[in-house]
Amino acid sequence: MNSNFIGVVVPISILLPLCMAIFRWRYLHAAARYIFLYLLVSAAINGIAILVGKFLHRNNMPLVHILTAAEVLIFLFYYKTLFGHAEKRKLYLVLGGLFILFCGLNALFFQSIYTYSSYTRSVEALICMLLALNYFARLASDTESSSRIIHKPDFYFNAGIFLYFSGAFMLFIFSNFIITSISRSNFYTIWNIHGALVVLMYLLFSIGFIVCKK
Amino acid sequence: MQKVTDNIFLLVLFAMLGTFILASSFIFFFMRYQRRIALQKEAMQKAELDHSDQLLQATLLSQEEERKRIGRDLHDDVGASLSNLKMIMSQVVETVPGSKTSYKPLIDNIITTVRNISHSLSPPGLSLFGLESTLHELFDNFNTAGTVKVSFDNELGEKLDSLGEQAALALYRVIQELLSNTVKHAQASEVLIRCFEEAGRHIITYQDNGKGIQVTGKKPGMGMQNIEARLRMIQAHSEMPAVDKGFFIKIII
Numbered sequence: 001m002n003s004n005f006i007g008v009v010v011p012i013s014i015l016l017p018l019c020m021a022i023f024r025w026r027y028l029h030a031a032a033r034y035i036f037l038y039l040l041v042s043a044a045i046n047g048i049a050i051l052v053g054k055f056l057h058r059n060n061m062p063l064v065h066i067l068t069a070a071e072v073l074i075f076l077f078y079y080k081t082l083f084g085h086a087e088k089r090k091l092y093l094v095l096g097g098l099f100i101l102f103c104g105l106n107a108l109f110f111q112s113i114y115t116y117s118s119y120t121r122s123v124e125a126l127i128c129m130l131l132a133l134n135y136f137a138r139l140a141s142d143t144e145s146s147s148r149i150i151h152k153p154d155f156y157f158n159a160g161i162f163l164y165f166s167g168a169f170m171l172f173i174f175s176n177f178i179i180t181s182i183s184r185s186n187f188y189t190i191w192n193i194h195g196a197l198v199v200l201m202y203l204l205f206s207i208g209f210i211v212c213k214k
Numbered sequence: 215m216q217k218v219t220d221n222i223f224l225l226v227l228f229a230m231l232g233t234f235i236l237a238s239s240f241i242f243f244f245m246r247y248q249r250r251i252a253l254q255k256e257a258m259q260k261a262e263l264d265h266s267d268q269l270l271q272a273t274l275l276s277q278e279e280e281r282k283r284i285g286r287d288l289h290d291d292v293g294a295s296l297s298n299l300k301m302i303m304s305q306v307v308e309t310v311p312g313s314k315t316s317y318k319p320l321i322d323n324i325i326t327t328v329r330n331i332s333h334s335l336s337p338p339g340l341s342l343f344g345l346e347s348t349l350h351e352l353f354d355n356f357n358t359a360g361t362v363k364v365s366f367d368n369e370l371g372e373k374l375d376s377l378g379e380q381a382a383l384a385l386y387r388v389i390q391e392l393l394s395n396t397v398k399h400a401q402a403s404e405v406l407i408r409c410f411e412e413a414g415r416h417i418i419t420y421q422d423n424g425k426g427i428q429v430t431g432k433k434p435g436m437g438m439q440n441i442e443a444r445l446r447m448i449q450a451h452s453e454m455p456a457v458d459k460g461f462f463i464k465i466i467i
Contacts, residue, residue: 136240148248149249162237163234163237166237170226171230174222177222183223186223193230
């Protein structure tokens with residue numbers, strides 16, 4: 001694996017779940033459409049980041065700050081729609097508001113928008129892992145549902161979210177630290193592993209879209 | 215203080231792999247647990263279904279026994295008593311001059327009705343003459359009544375009679391139920407029943423030219439449930455492919 005993997009293969013791999021979602025659009029439930037929105041926003045911001053970084057040779061880290069906030073908001077809307085309990089809906093909105101505030105404070109006082117937002121990325125990973133675990137807990141206690149989990153699209157979405165953020169959590173924590181502490185080739189190795197996790201998440205999302213039924 | 219010489223790259227790598235392995239193991243065991251639960255649920259549902267099936271089959275068997283008993287009693291007791299009554303009446307009429315009432319057709323009518331009821335409750339010809347002949351009798355009754363014209367095409371010949379008494383009775387009841395449904399609901403004028411062999415299995419097809427039924431995902435009605443239960447009792451099953459007009463059922467034995 002080299003920089004082509006994270007520079008070309010990983011960004012292009014997002015097209016697979018996007019195409020699946022478009023192809024199966026009429027079967028997608030409301031929550032699944034938020035996953036599509038996440039992919040769309042992710043593709044757009046990553047696309048702009050590649051343009052800014054590779055072709056304009058400018059620092060594209062501000063886009064990571066924006067992407068982090070956008071991702072958390074979209075995932076919160078996804079879980080709000082998925083769980084659909086009216087009394088707890090406010091919780092997701094409050095959590096979203098607090099996270100945006102945290103992103104703002106982090107950018108203003110702790111990590112400049114021109115550096116990698118490791119604090120917010122780590123908190124994002126924690127939030128997403130906890131929400132995915134919450135989904136699994138609900139699934140385990142659901143005795144009513146008759147369909148098997150391999151036929152549930154949200155199982156694949158959550159497996160993708162959980163696996164990706166679990167694997168990338170440590171990288172997010174130490175990302176700014178490793179830039180200065182390890183060699184360039186090792187740095188690429190770690191980010192290539194991150195790329196593999198992203199591709200795994202996209203593959204699971206694609207399966208999720210495929211198993212979406214009427 | 216001793217200087218830390220750990221390789222940061224390896225530490226981060228292990229941390230990433232470690233958390234990823236933990237997460238994937240969690241998902242793997244979760245899937246296995248859910249699969250076990252699903253299998254248990256399926257087994258329970260199957261057991262419940264089997265139990266209700268057994269109950270239905272037991273009900274049908276006892277119903278058949280009861281029909282047989284009532285049919286026999288009607289035929290042997292009531293029928294015999296009516297014949298005696300007819301004989302006594304003829305003697306009484308002979309001793310009373312001028313009492314030429316039309317009692318004979320009345321009693322004959324009662325005897326015929328009782329015999330018909332007894333036969334419909336438990337077809338006696340089934341064990342004596344076999345399924346084919348009993349079906350012919352059943353179809354003759356319908357053809358005579360004129361409600362529907364029943365055509366019977368038996369390519370199986372004597373094989374139909376070699377099915378065994380329980381299978382013959384079950385098939386007889388199924389066809390009786392189907393004919394009754396056609397007369398009651400289908401507004402059909404013709405029924406065609408065919409018996410033939412296909413891929414080494416006996417097939418009976420039943421088709422009418424009525425308004426047909428709407429095939430929905432809903433639970434079938436009591437009549438169809440009884441038909442299915444009777445067929446399961448003799449290890450047979452049915453298929454209902456969509457047809458342009460009327461109702462069609464294929465029974466595979």
